[in-house]
Amino acid sequence: MRTYLVTGGAGFIGSNYIHYMFGKYGDSIRIINVDALTYAGNLENLKDIEDRDNYVFIKADITDKDAIAAVFEQYDIDRVVHFAAESHVDRSIKDPEVFVRTNVLGTAVMLNSAKASWELPDGTFKPDKKFLHVSTDEVYGSLPEDDSAFFYETSPYDPHSPYSASKASSDMLVKSYMDTYKFPANITNCSNNYGPYQFPEKLIPLIINNALQGKKLPVYGDGKNVRDWLFVEDHAKAIDMVQEKGRLFETYNIGGHNEKQNIEIINIILETLQEELPDGDERKAYINKDLITYVEDRKGHDRRYAIAPDKIKSEIGWEPETMFKDGIRRTIKWFFMHEDWMKNVTSGDYQKYYEDMYSNR
Ligand code: NAD
Numbered sequence: 001m002r003t004y005l006v007t008g009g010a011g012f013i014g015s016n017y018i019h020y021m022f023g024k025y026g027d028s029i030r031i032i033n034v035d036a037l038t039y040a041g042n043l044e045n046l047k048d049i050e051d052r053d054n055y056v057f058i059k060a061d062i063t064d065k066d067a068i069a070a071v072f073e074q075y076d077i078d079r080v081v082h083f084a085a086e087s088h089v090d091r092s093i094k095d096p097e098v099f100v101r102t103n104v105l106g107t108a109v110m111l112n113s114a115k116a117s118w119e120l121p122d123g124t125f126k127p128d129k130k131f132l133h134v135s136t137d138e139v140y141g142s143l144p145e146d147d148s149a150f151f152y153e154t155s156p157y158d159p160h161s162p163y164s165a166s167k168a169s170s171d172m173l174v175k176s177y178m179d180t181y182k183f184p185a186n187i188t189n190c191s192n193n194y195g196p197y198q199f200p201e202k203l204i205p206l207i208i209n210n211a212l213q214g215k216k217l218p219v220y221g222d223g224k225n226v227r228d229w230l231f232v233e234d235h236a237k238a239i240d241m242v243q244e245k246g247r248l249f250e251t252y253n254i255g256g257h258n259e260k261q262n263i264e265i266i267n268i269i270l271e272t273l274q275e276e277l278p279d280g281d282e283r284k285a286y287i288n289k290d291l292i293t294y295v296e297d298r299k300g301h302d303r304r305y306a307i308a309p310d311k312i313k314s315e316i317g318w319e320p321e322t323m324f325k326d327g328i329r330r331t332i333k334w335f336f337m338h339e340d341w342m343k344n345v346t347s348g349d350y351q352k353y354y355e356d357m358y359s360n361r
């Protein structure tokens with residue numbers, strides 16, 4: 001039975017990936033989920049699979065060398081899928097240090113532990129071992145507003161935020177292991193994800209949550225920054241396909257072919273909420289454009305991200321499958337059906353975060 005070590009599996013994309021993998025492979029794989037359970041990690045995301053015999057959760061910090069080495073000693077790991085990271089740009093602007101620690105040092109520990117476990121005495125690696133490093137398109141910097149340019153795997157790195165700089169550094173570390181040791185790895189750089197279980201500090205769940213409560217919808221700057229949105233299940237599928245069909249040592253960009261300005265996203269969410277709320281629901285009265293509030297721009301705010309996913313399509317046959325109008329409806333319905341989830345994650349520390357982040361805006 002093939003054994004996967006997933007880091008950050010209690011977060012947004014990691015938990016969706018674990019669901020996707022059990023949905024696809026059932027009992028024919030085993031998943032070991034290593035997560036430190038920071039504010040962004042939530043075992044509720046995995047409640048429906050926690051009792052499976054082929055699933056193990058280990059609470060550990062990826063910067064803890066001994067803890068990670070122990071995981072590799074205890075289990076014969078075949079695949080690493082490395083999601084664990086600090087992932088929010090605004091937080092990185094306020095407190096960059098933890099981003100360097102987790103994203104750079106944590107990735108170094110993961111690489112070193114996998115290498116130590118998989119390396120043979122002659123310096124080659126045990127057969128069929130693979131490490132996939134999950135990264136972001138933000139490492140490529142910002143594109144001009146018009147659609148004259150896209151991010152390709154060959155685009156130069158030009159990160160601007162402490163978050164993207166830390167992810168760029170982690171990508172370079174993975175590259176150095178591939179170049180120096182022929183370490184069996186891939187890097188994927190993906191565009192913005194949305195879907196179930198996303199923490200409401202990110203644009204889409206924050207807007208859904210605020211709108212449902214009749215709170216202001218904070219739009220940074222002029223609201224015309226562009227992101228290329230991908231439904232999270234499509235990302236999970238792409239990661240699996242890269243490990244199954246991709247060429248080792250290659251980078252694959254994963255994108256949604258779905259560029260939208262932030263203000264467009266907010267308007268679509270407002271319209272979809274109106275359509276999905278049942279007649280007579282009192283929230284229908286206040287969910288409208290009057291909630292939109294333009295606030296101070298993010299420092300160093302990248303204008304446009306857009307991926308040309310040509311390589312992954314031609315080499316591997318992956319394409320985004322979920323149309324945005326369907327994906328956003330599924331996401332909104334999920335948040336309707338999981339109001340307790342939202343209540344739990346927005347209690348406690350989240351309140352303080354929200355006040356700190358938005359009180360001066
Ligand atoms: P997330 O913030 O929702 O989840 C991160 C997870 O990592 C959490 O479960 C957290 O507890 C865990 N974690 C954090 N620090 C840790 C540590 N030191 N040790 C062990 N676990 C730790 O993030 P996400 O949105 O699911 O992103 C997952 C990965 O995908 C990240 O590497 C991110 O850079 C990348 N990515 C995200 C997006 C996006 O739109 N969200 C897009 C492209 C790439």
Ligand code: TYD
Pocket residue numbers: 088089090192201202203204206218219220225226227262298
């Ligand atoms: P975010 O979800 O934080 O993802 P990223 O910065 O990694 O792309 O933000 C998406 C876009 O939405 C980005 O241009 C910033 C903007 N934004 C707002 O306008 N208001 C908000 O409250 C948030 C969280 C983001």
